[in-house]
Amino acid sequence: MKLTKTLLSLAVGASLLALAGCGSDSDSDDEEDTSDVYTLQLLHFADVDGAPGAIDEVDRFSALVEAFRGMEDNTLLVSSGDNVIPGPRYFAASDSSLADVLGVPGNGRVDIAFMNALGVSASVIGNHDLDGGPAEFASMLTAETDGANRYEGAAFPFVSANLDVSTESSLAALAVAGGQAPASAAGKIAPSAIVTIGGQQIGIVGASTPALASITSTGNITITPPVVADENELYDDLAAVIQPAVDDLVDAGVNKVVLLAHMQQIAIEKALATRLNNVDVIVAGGSNTLLADSDDDLRTGDVAADNYPLEFESPAGEPVLVVNVDGDYKYLGRLVLSFDENGVIDTGALDPALNGAWASTEAMVRQLMGTVDSRVAAVSAAIRDVLAARDGNILGQTSVYLDGRREQVRTQETNLGNLSADANLWYAQKFDASTVISLKNGGGIRSAIGQVVQPPGSNDPADAQFEPTAANATVGKETGDVSQFDIEGSLRFNNSLALVTVTGAELRDLLEHAVAASADGATPGQFPQIAGMRFSFDPAMPARTTSDTNTGASTTGQRIRSLVVETGAGDVVIVRNGVLENGGTTYRLVTLGFLAGCMPTATEVGAASCGDGYPFKNLTTNLRSELSGESSSNDPGLADFAGYGSEQDAIAEYLQAEFDPAGTLSFSKAETDAATDERIQNLAVKTVDTVIVP
Structure with a gap:
């Protein structure tokens, strides 16, 4: 992003911080915010699943997260899936030399450690998250002790409203009810979660591609709806499966909902935007679609597929935003939202100087004065040493x-x-x-x-x-x-x-x-x-x-x-x-x-x-x-x-x-x-x- 955008975002971010008061991104903050306008900074990523260069980006990516969190207390960080994939980084995580940073090494655990350090609140289940099979996925989520060493597992839940993992023996013990706080459902799988930020409840619902069984290893996971040839029929069926999970959150008093959708083709997330009620933002995943606004400074060779954010209208006539950025820790998506007292987004307040795809480059980190997370740096250095021998x-x-x-x-x-x-x-x-x-x-x-x-x-x-x-x-x-x-x-x-x-x-x-x-x-x-x-x-x-x-x-x-x-x-x-x-x-x-x-x-x-x-x-x-x-x-x-x-x-x-x-x-x-x-x-x-x- 241009320097002018960066400086503007710093100035506006400071103003937002002053207006927001002393909010918190802790899901235990239950003090009510009595102001009419609520500001939420949504940070998001997806598809960070193992490209060779991704390990060189994650340190700078963590610095972007740190910098933006410093600008806005009311911050939510989420992933829309495909956090791991069987490949060099995935398998290198089992190397015994990683015990110092992982506790107990194991396939895919490096990426879970990154997400824990970054402070992810929830992730949807992407197809590549299951490529190692359900048992290996469970191993990544679940804490493990080996003598004096301990792997902590995922510090956040995976969410998907259209997957029933209770029918798969290796995941059944991880299935929990929706609507819990991320800390309560950490390392579990649920239809949804509720995070309290700055005195306001934010609902998070997940949805995975119905084509999951044909593109990954699902074991006996029950997937709905069944895939049908007619696209509009499939979109209607999928919305009908997701909507009850959203309704459950609304019935619990939540009026701000983010859908993490891993659909592989952003056309499906767009279709869902016009079919679902009471969903404010859809974070797309699986398509590696780079959405960006006109003043985003993209990486060499990258071209935006469309604007950031995409704006739609729900069946009830309320605004719905769709966002996505390219993966492999190359970009951090940032969406600063203003909600009215009814939890409806004020689209007139969307600011391209704040919102868009932020490239995790050295120049951007310097401009934002971000600091690399020491835990991320320790894990990335350890895995880099293992991978160097293979190069x-x-x-x-x-x-x-x-x-x-x-x-x-x-x-x-x-x-x-x-x-x-x-x-x-x-x-x-x-x-x-x-x-x-x-x-x-x-x-x-x-x-x-x-x-x-x-x-x-x-x-x-x-x-x-x-x-x-x-x-x-x-x-x-x-x-x-x-x-x-x-x-x-x-x-x-x-x-x-x-x-x-x-x-x-x-x-x-x-x-x-x-x-x-x-x-x-x-x-x-x-x-x-x-x-x-x-x-x-x-x-x-x-x-x-x-x-x-x-x-x-x-x-x-x-x-x-x-x-x-x-x-x-x-x-x-x-x-x-x-x-x-x-x-x-x-x-x-x-x-x-x-x-x-x-x-x-x-x-x-x-x-x-x-x-x-x-x-x-x-x-x-x-x-x-x-x-x-x-x-x-x-x-x-x-x-x-x-x-x-x-x-x-x-x-x-x-x-x-x-x-x-x-x-x-x-x-x-x-x-x-x-x-x-x-x-x-x-x-x-x-x-x-x-x-x-x-």
């Missing part, structure tokens, strides 16, 4: 930026998507030489491998330069080196690889699902990254609407216009001008175990749902083979930090074999824009379909 384990070389940005891998072919899909295909062929095609979801790629550099003197995002990885002299890493840390950060889930057999018709149906959610502004995790095939699609054509059961030639989708499989012996046309050809021919496909987990193996039944909703159920050959269950002698053995049969091992082995760390051959295929992509051709931006070679 020195070099697996390969690249001379280009490997594009794994969310807005890219979920909307178009990228060079990192191609590299990962190629690696999976190459690796799978070591186990089964008949494998010819590779399919993975773009949502499984969590970050780019490389750096974005802004030329000196330029603030224009269009001038940003995308370069290969930076050197790290302390561990012997040179520019362009791809390390274990880079791979773990980008492919954080480290999904298993699985082999399945599909017919041409079944492959087409899989790809119809892959592009079914593609639309302007959408970033669906199901969007594919592929190898061994090429296809074109038209997002203006009817999208597939059926379930995760494969319907083969009867697919309801009409978006795939051309599809070719590269067999090695020549191209086989599967779809031409939207018409199926060679639908009965079979192909061996390598995919992620997450996507095809609904299929049985030779020894195990499949999961209830296919990952990301992919239609792997009901294939003609209804059997998947996990590479990790095959003989390890098939593994090339060039890298050993990840288990064989996993996607991290596949790309590490592939880099070692093809783009070795000695630098004699670097990966050099630069990213291309969607108009020139060849594997995945979006006919909305590419005028000529070149999938089928005449």
Whole structure:
């Protein structure tokens, strides 16, 4: 944000502090505020779930929180989910060296320690919070003693009104009633919470995406409402589930309510804003949408998706605000609100000099005169030491930026998507030489491998330069080196690889699902990254609407216009001008175990749902083979930090074999824009379909 905005915010913040009197952010403050106008400073974040650079941002982020708390006593800090994700930081939290800062080390506990130190009052449950499974999620929330050491667990509750965790054995003991103070429900899971700040009660309600079961590990958690194809029907159903939790708070005398909504697509939070009564603010999560106002000073290369805050009207005609900022501790959202005596927001008092996305940069911390929280600094330093060793384990070389940005891998072919899909295909062929095609979801790629550099003197995002990885002299890493840390950060889930057999018709149906959610502004995790095939699609054509059961030639989708499989012996046309050809021919496909987990193996039944909703159920050959269950002698053995049969091992082995760390051959295929992509051709931006070679 501009210096003028910073100075103005300091001045106005001081004025607010004087007007507010001696309020407190303690949930035990029960002195009534008798003034007609109540001021609340809402600080918020989301999606801080493990990008490699996030650990370098959290110290400065804590300084922003400290600075703003010093300006306004009536401050509420919340998270709208995805606080953890299985990846480098998540697993490094189990290192024994972290006992000094965590008490008892354990997966994901570093991030909970950050949130405790920051003073978070509540968080909604995001999909990535459950990626390690319900039992591991419970371990992060629950205190644990090991001899003289003690891990304190979460000092705040997780809230979600549409999840019933009492049906999942590992979480049942954590389920409590809604409407409790955060301190009373710390480390528990509830529909809602009530925090008392400056003599006023603020209700906090949570809501998680109904699609949770298809994108994470939910165990036996009961999720409502069920997902339906009609979007408006789903939004109505979801609002009907959330509204009773809001009503319970209103019945308890609360007239100011914040909804923490983790919906993955901000369009859903927008839809909820016009369907819910007595909700004042919706803090969105899961979409990494950067909302900002006109005088926010954004980071290099960042562009606001829309204004901050977004303003809507409830069915009762009252204002509802929707806010969101980008994740990984890069931004702190700040919304200073004035409520009248009835708990209604005065939108005329919204001040862009105070509100917006505040970047956690050194310059901003200096301007705000913020102080880094010593507890955050101690934890970040300890985890940084553990991660540094992994950055020195070099697996390969690249001379280009490997594009794994969310807005890219979920909307178009990228060079990192191609590299990962190629690696999976190459690796799978070591186990089964008949494998010819590779399919993975773009949502499984969590970050780019490389750096974005802004030329000196330029603030224009269009001038940003995308370069290969930076050197790290302390561990012997040179520019362009791809390390274990880079791979773990980008492919954080480290999904298993699985082999399945599909017919041409079944492959087409899989790809119809892959592009079914593609639309302007959408970033669906199901969007594919592929190898061994090429296809074109038209997002203006009817999208597939059926379930995760494969319907083969009867697919309801009409978006795939051309599809070719590269067999090695020549191209086989599967779809031409939207018409199926060679639908009965079979192909061996390598995919992620997450996507095809609904299929049985030779020894195990499949999961209830296919990952990301992919239609792997009901294939003609209804059997998947996990590479990790095959003989390890098939593994090339060039890298050993990840288990064989996993996607991290596949790309590490592939880099070692093809783009070795000695630098004699670097990966050099630069990213291309969607108009020139060849594997995945979006006919909305590419005028000529070149999938089928005449």
